Amino acid sequence: MGPASRDWAVGLMSLELRKITKRVGAEVTIYETSLVLEAGSFNTLLGPTLAGKTTLMQLMAGLDRPTSGEIWFRGTNVTGVPVQKRNVSMVYQQFINYPNFTVFENIASPLRVAGLATSEIDRRVGRAAELLRLTPMLKRRPSELSGGQQQRTAIARAIVKDSDLILLDEPLANLDYKLREELRDELPRFFADRECIVVYATTEPTEALLFGGNTATLSAGRVTQFGSTADIYRRPTDLISAQVFSDPPINIAAATKSGGEVRIGEAIRLPVGATATGIPDGRYTIGIRPHHIRPQARNGVSASIEGTVLIAELSGSESAVHVDLGGQTWVSQSHGIHPFQVGSRAKLYVDMEHAFFFDAEGRLVTGGA
Amino acid sequence: MAKILLSELRHSYMASPQGDADWALKKFTLEWADGGAYALLGPSGCGKTTLLNLISGLLVPTEGRILFDGRDVTAASPEERNIAQVFQFPVIYDTMTVYDNLAFPLRNRRVNAHEIDQRVREVATMLELDSMLKQRAAGLTADGKQKISLGRGLVRSDVNVIMFDEPLTVIDPHLKWVLRSKLKELHQRIRRTMIYVTHDQTEALTFADQVVVMKDGEIVQVGTPVELFEKPSHTFVGHFIGSPGMNVLPCEVRGGRAIFAGESIETANGAKYRGESKSLQLGVRPEFVSFSSEGVPVQVVKVVDAGRYRIVDTTTGAGDMIKMLVPEDERIPEAGARLRFAPERTQIYENGWMVT
C-alpha cells in the first residue's frame, strides 16, 4: 500500500497528535510529540507526577489548545475544537459525581443532555450499570456509596455516552489497595468490544504492564517512548524510559566494558552476557532490573556481587534487599522468603543476560531480551 | 518505650450502642512487646484508625483498659501518654524553620537549649534533613514535611510509642519506596515501638514485625508477614494479603483429602477435619499453583505479563476461576493444562476459618 492509502487507513478512526507542543509562559510543559492512537486500543501514559500526563490528556481531549502542532481525529483536523464539540469522556482521580443525583441519574446525565429518548436512556444505563456491577445501587446517592462504587459510577457515566475517546486520569489512585486491584482487573473488560480509544494515566509501572495494550513513557514533559507495552518494557530506547518503567527503581551504574567483562567501580567485575558481547569496548551506563538480581543462583547464572545489607524487606511472597556495594546501593527483588540480617554481607547473583547497556547519551545499545 | 496492653477494649461512636453493628471496634485483648514494629492492616472502615486514636489518647474507649508498661493510661491525655503521631498529611508549623519545628516539642517541655540543639541535629541527620535546618518548613516537598512530622516525634527521648496514620498517602509513588525503606531502617536503628496504620499490604508487610489484620471492627489475625502469607487463618486474610490474593475454591473433604473438580487433592490440614460439611473451602495462593502432568484440569483464559512474572487466569470445567503466578521464563501449555496445588501450602477452611 502506498503512503496515501496508508494515511487513509490510519486516519480512519484514530487520534493523531502531529508535532504538538505546549508552552505556558516561558516554560515548556510538553516537548514536541507525535503520536498515533488507534481505535479500540488501550493506551497507558506512564510517568512520575508532573511529567505532563494530565497536560497531554487535556490536549487530546480539547480542554486545552497546543501551542504548536495539530491534532487530527478520524481524518479531520480538530485542533482548537473545544471539548464540547468532541465526543470525549473523562474520569478523574477524585470521584466526580453529581452529589444530588441518584446513581441512575448520574449515569444518565450525558444522555439527557444529548436529548435521547427515555427508553434508550434506560436501556443504555441499565447495560452500563450491569457491566460495572452497579445494578443494586441505582437508587442511591454517591454519598451513600463506597469509594470504589463512586468511581464505578463515574466510569459508567463515561462509557454510557459511547464516546470516541475516553480519558482516565489516575482513576484508581484514591482507592484502597485491594479495591484498586479488583477494579484494575475488571477495567479492560469495560472497554472491550468498543471502537473508542482509551487513554489511561498512571504513575505505577505495574498497572501499565497489567493492562497490556500500548504504553507511552513520559518524563519531564517528554514522551520518551511509545509502543506495545511488552516491547517497551523489554527494550526501552533510553535510560529515562527504563527508569520510568521500573518499580522498584532499576539499578544503574557507570561501567567499563573490556572484552568479555564489565567493571563497575573498583571492586565489581561481571561477565558480559551473550547479547552484549558484540558491542564495542568502552564506557557505558549499565541497568539491571531488581528481579534479575537474586540471592540464589538459577538457570546457570553464576555472576555474583557482594555487599553489605542496608535494608531487608519481606512483603508476603517477595523479598527485597538493598545492598551497599561500596559506594553504590543496589536493590534485589526475588520471589520467596529470603531473610537477611541488616549489616551482614550478602552474596547476590546477577543475571547479566538481562542487563541493559546505555551509551553516554543514555540511548540503549543492547540488552533486555 | 513501652509494652502496650489493650485489655477487653471495645469502642462505639454512638451514645448507646445496641447491636453488633453499632460497635466500631468489637471486644478484643491485644498485647504488644516493647520496641517492635507493628502494623494495623485492613480495608477502609475496618476500625484501624479508631484503634490508633484509642492508643494515642485522642479517643477515650467506651469499654476496656489501656496499659503502658502496666500503667493504666485509659483516661490519660496524649501528652501524658508520651506518644508521637504522624498523620496522613504533613502537619508542620508553617511559620517556623525546619530547626524550630523539630525543636518545638522540646521547647514546650522546657528542655535546655544545649540539649535541644544536640537532639535536633541528631534527628535531622538521621532523617537527612540536616542541610535544610535553616529553611522555612513551608517550602519543603511533601515527603520532606512528613519527615519533619516524624522528626518531631523522634526528637523527644521519652516517647513510648510512635504512631503512623497512613503517612505515605500524599507521597509521590516513586518516593514511597524510599520513605518506606527509611522508616524500616529507622526502626531497626532506634528500636522504639512503632505502630503503622494502612490499607496497603506492601507498606504493612515491609514495615512490620507483626501485622494485625482487621475487618469490620474485628481483629482477624495477628502474625508476622510470613505467617500471614503462608498460613492465613481466615479466607479474608488470604484474600486481602497477596497480589493477587488467595484462590478460594469450594470443596469437600473425604478421608483426609480435599475433593475439588473431581480430583483428590492433598492439603496441609485435610487430615484434621472431622466434620461432614459439604460447603468447605480450599485456599491456595497463586504462587503455589503450578502446571503439572496431573491434577485439576483447567483451561487457560488470560495471561497478563507483569514483568517479573505472569498472572495466568484459568477456569475449571465447572467455571471456578483459579489464578496462578508463573515465573518469567516458564512455559505456559497451550491445551490440556493441569494444575498442582502445593500440599503444604493448601489449606481447608470452614466458614472462612482455617481448620485446625
Place this chain on the structure above:
Amino acid sequence: MNKTVNQRAWLFVLPVVLLVAFSAIIPLMTVVNYSVQESFGENQFFWAGVGWFEKVLHDDRFHASLMRQILFTATILAVEVPLGLAIALAMPRKGPWVSVCLVLMALPLLIPWNVVGAMWNIMALPDIGLLGRGMNALGWEYNYTRQPFAAWFTIVLMDVWHWTSLVVLLCYAGLVSIPDAYYQAAKIDGARPWAVFRYIQLPKLKYVLTIAILLRFMDSFMIYTEVVVVTGGGPGNSTTFLSIDLVKTALGQFDLGPAAAMSLIYFLIILLLSWLFYTLMMRNEAR
C-alpha cells in the same frame, strides 16, 4: 489548569460592561471633567487645569478632615480586628450552638445603615436613650451632641457593634477550615493554647485576616450614612470625616470644581492605601 481561549466570553461580558459604563464610568468621567474646570455659573466653563487639585491639597480644612478620617479608621481597625478574632476563637466549631452563634453574629450586618444610625442616635440620647442614661448613671456627663469625645465614642461604638461581626464571620470560616490533625499534633507536641494560636491558627488565618482588614479599611474610610444620621458631622466639625466634608462642599456650597477634585483625591488615596496594604500582606505570603 489553562483555560481555553473562548471569544464568546466577551459576549457575556458585554451587557455588564455597558451597565458599568453607564452607571460608573460616565459619571466618573463627568467628575474628572468638573475637577479640571472652573465655572462661574450660567453653564460657563473655563479650563482650570490642576488648579483645583492644588487648592484642595493645600486646604487646611481638607487636611483636618483627612486627619480625622485616618484617626477614625485606625481606631476602628485596632478595635474590630482583634475583637473579631477573639470572638471567632471563642465560638464553638461543632455542636448545636453553632447555628445559633452564626445567626446572632449575622444580625447586625443585615440592618440597613441609616437604620443603624437612627438606632444609635436615639439610644445615645442622654435623656431617653439606653446608652445615654447608662453613661450618665455611671457618672459621666455624657452628651454626644455637645462633646466631641462623646460623639467619637458613640460613633466608634456603633461601628464596632455594626461591623465586628463581619470580621468574626470571616475569621470563623478560616478557623473551621483548619483540619483537626493540626490541633491533635499540637496536643501531642505539648503546645500551650497560646502557642496553638500563634503557630497554627494565626498563620492559617493569614488570607482571611487580609481580606477582613482590607474590607474594613475601605468601608470605614468611606463611611458616611451612619455618621451623618447620628451626629451630622458635629458637634461642630469634630466628626466630619472625608466623605461628609466632600458632600458639604459639593452640595452645601455647590463648589463643583473643588468637590470633584476632592473626590478624585479621595478615590486615589483609598486606592493607594488599599494597594499598599494588599501588597504588603501578600508579599509576606509569597516569601
